[in-house]
Amino acid sequence: MSDRLTHECGLAFVRLRKPLHYYQEAYGDAAWGLRKTYLLMQKQYNRGQDGAGLGVVKFDMPAGDQFLLRVRSDKHNAIERIFDAITEDTERLSEAITAETELDAKRACRFLGETYLGHLRYGTHSGNSMAMCHPFVRKSNIASRNIALAGNFNMTNSNELFAKLVEYGLDPVGDNDTQVILEKISYFLNDEHERLLKKHSNLEGRELAVKVSQELDLGRMLKKAAQYWDGGYVFASIIGNGDAFICRDPAGIRPAFMYINDEVVACASERGALANVFDVDPDEIQQVPPGHIVVVKRDGTIKTTEFTTPLEPRQCSFERIYFSRGNDPLIYKQRKRLGANLAPRIMRVLGEDLDNAFFSYIPNTAETCFLGLLEAVGGALRCTEADLIWDKIQDGSVTRNDLAKLNNTRVKAELIAHKDQRLRTFITHDAARRDLVSHIYDITRGLIEKDGTLVVVDDSIVRGTTLRESIITSLSQLKPKRIVIVSSAPPIMYPDCYGIDMSQIGKFIAFEAAVTLTKEAGNTALLDEIAAKCKEQEQLPVLQMQNQVKALYEQFSLKEISTKIAELVHPKDLDWNGKLNVIYQDVEGLRAAMPEYTGDWYFTGDYPTPGGNSVVNRAFINWHSGNDEKRAY
Numbered sequence: 001m002s003d004r005l006t007h008e009c010g011l012a013f014v015r016l017r018k019p020l021h022y023y024q025e026a027y028g029d030a031a032w033g034l035r036k037t038y039l040l041m042q043k044q045y046n047r048g049q050d051g052a053g054l055g056v057v058k059f060d061m062p063a064g065d066q067f068l069l070r071v072r073s074d075k076h077n078a079i080e081r082i083f084d085a086i087t088e089d090t091e092r093l094s095e096a097i098t099a100e101t102e103l104d105a106k107r108a109c110r111f112l113g114e115t116y117l118g119h120l121r122y123g124t125h126s127g128n129s130m131a132m133c134h135p136f137v138r139k140s141n142i143a144s145r146n147i148a149l150a151g152n153f154n155m156t157n158s159n160e161l162f163a164k165l166v167e168y169g170l171d172p173v174g175d176n177d178t179q180v181i182l183e184k185i186s187y188f189l190n191d192e193h194e195r196l197l198k199k200h201s202n203l204e205g206r207e208l209a210v211k212v213s214q215e216l217d218l219g220r221m222l223k224k225a226a227q228y229w230d231g232g233y234v235f236a237s238i239i240g241n242g243d244a245f246i247c248r249d250p251a252g253i254r255p256a257f258m259y260i261n262d263e264v265v266a267c268a269s270e271r272g273a274l275a276n277v278f279d280v281d282p283d284e285i286q287q288v289p290p291g292h293i294v295v296v297k298r299d300g301t302i303k304t305t306e307f308t309t310p311l312e313p314r315q316c317s318f319e320r321i322y323f324s325r326g327n328d329p330l331i332y333k334q335r336k337r338l339g340a341n342l343a344p345r346i347m348r349v350l351g352e353d354l355d356n357a358f359f360s361y362i363p364n365t366a367e368t369c370f371l372g373l374l375e376a377v378g379g380a381l382r383c384t385e386a387d388l389i390w391d392k393i394q395d396g397s398v399t400r401n402d403l404a405k406l407n408n409t410r411v412k413a414e415l416i417a418h419k420d421q422r423l424r425t426f427i428t429h430d431a432a433r434r435d436l437v438s439h440i441y442d443i444t445r446g447l448i449e450k451d452g453t454l455v456v457v458d459d460s461i462v463r464g465t466t467l468r469e470s471i472i473t474s475l476s477q478l479k480p481k482r483i484v485i486v487s488s489a490p491p492i493m494y495p496d497c498y499g500i501d502m503s504q505i506g507k508f509i510a511f512e513a514a515v516t517l518t519k520e521a522g523n524t525a526l527l528d529e530i531a532a533k534c535k536e537q538e539q540l541p542v543l544q545m546q547n548q549v550k551a552l553y554e555q556f557s558l559k560e561i562s563t564k565i566a567e568l569v570h571p572k573d574l575d576w577n578g579k580l581n582v583i584y585q586d587v588e589g590l591r592a593a594m595p596e597y598t599g600d601w602y603f604t605g606d607y608p609t610p611g612g613n614s615v616v617n618r619a620f621i622n623w624h625s626g627n628d629e630k631r632a633y
Helices: 020-027 032-042 077-088 102-107 158-167 175-201 205-215 218-225 269-276 317-323 330-355 363-394 400-408 430-436 465-477 509-520 525-537 558-569 586-591 610-624
Strands: 011-015 051-057 070-074 115-121 135-137 147-155 231-239 244-248 257-260 263-269 292-297 302-306 357-361 417-419 441-443 455-457 482-487 579-584
Touching: 011 032, 011 147, 011 231, 011 244, 020 032, 020 102, 032 115, 032 263, 032 269, 051 147, 051 231, 070 077, 070 158, 102 610, 115 147, 115 231, 135 330, 147 175, 158 175, 158 317, 175 205, 175 218, 175 231, 218 244, 218 292, 263 269, 269 302, 317 330, 330 357, 330 363, 330 455, 330 482, 330 579, 330 586, 357 363, 363 455, 417 465, 441 482, 455 465, 455 610, 465 482, 509 525, 525 610, 558 579
Parallel strands: 357 455, 455 482, 482 579
Antiparallel strands: 011 115, 011 263, 051 070, 051 115, 135 147, 147 231, 231 244, 244 292, 257 263, 292 302, 417 441
């Protein structure tokens, strides 16, 4: 993705199903669960580099001992910083743990326990301080009222949820999404306790506490807490009494995968991480069903129940295009199909230039799509040559040179650009910053001919800033006759409000292109009409709102928007007079590559929850009023 997006966070959950001494005997490591949690976090490092956190619950700790602990960091290499300290702690174990010495070991090692909850944070709008790092914790002197919560989510209606808390008579401190959700869950967790206290009013003291802890119904609790939630989310929580749960939004927008065997219950945001950490076939890993909660009780009972009515599945397609690592075999195949689906259109655009075309990719995440494109174009070229030879065979004119040409038919591909991972554009002065940005990518000179065409694959083009300020400037130094920028994803036209930080519609290059085309067509009045309709929508209940911004894009074809984008991202002061094309994947190609991942609202404007229509209309109002820096949700 040439314009980096702040996007989904990552979750890592590990719940041991055997005593600690079992892992000492089986693997020579009583901290086996802790190591697995570390690996799950490390293998999802791509999902969050703004901070990390880890929570642990220790079973059967005597009164006075800690049973729920948390550590967080917002520093560079946060995972390493957290686990360096924890590893020092666990290395204090001087002897192998036995059933008789488990308690002493847990007392000696603060983060040696039975249930772990790890989180990787990509900050959106709340800043990147340690206070924003998950897990968030609500404490109590009753074990079953202690809760640590971590999530990969965004809510479209956090303000309304906050107001609902105030209606309950609460005085919440802080109104960020996570704090609001924690307060709401904690409120109904307490409500569940009160229900059980009344049910067992004949008991008291420790006997009552144990009975309440055993009968705590987290599914019932979440069903109440999740009323009015509108967004994409996965939450995982560990309770001080040893219970835990994982839940997923009703449309399955955000990903959650689980692996369960007789030793462990594990959950992560990516299937590939679980498969590699536990060395199992990906088919052994299941998704958490949308609208369901998976509860793991302290006694080891696992129960999956519906906590809200599931909706039509709308799994996020950007997870497959870019966010998740490509070591999941299904994601790998889908990304290759994205490239293959682009091949016919690229060949039509190139025409006779195909013989002089050189293919490459930027950035590294586009490599798999690039491989799929090469295979498809190469296959098409060989089929064309084979048809020509067959015709010659029919009339007896085939020669050895014809066969040699078929054998040598291939697509020319080179690794043209390399990103300088350490370069930071720390200067804000425009001229100096542009100079630094232009050096983010180093190019390899001498690989293509000056009259050649350079085809460069990107996984997505969002704002066009990096294309304009860096990539095209760098590639033009090779002096090709033509540069063709190819996006494996369709153009982003609408805001996202379910995890990706892109709620400011005016920053999308596709939106800029559509607005420019509208003005060039003398139809500026349409922009005012859309803004007026968006304002009218604000007076309606959210369930009745409709996406009014679609009218802007319905005027133009994908080709028209792509052509205008090519004009907009072409640097004005560039000393290169070659031709620039921009080719986007169309929605049909996207759906053909990943038919089960229909979450495409940022491309189509078809939102999976009512809150999405509210957000897109508000985003347009912000832009139209000159307040596009304001967050739309």
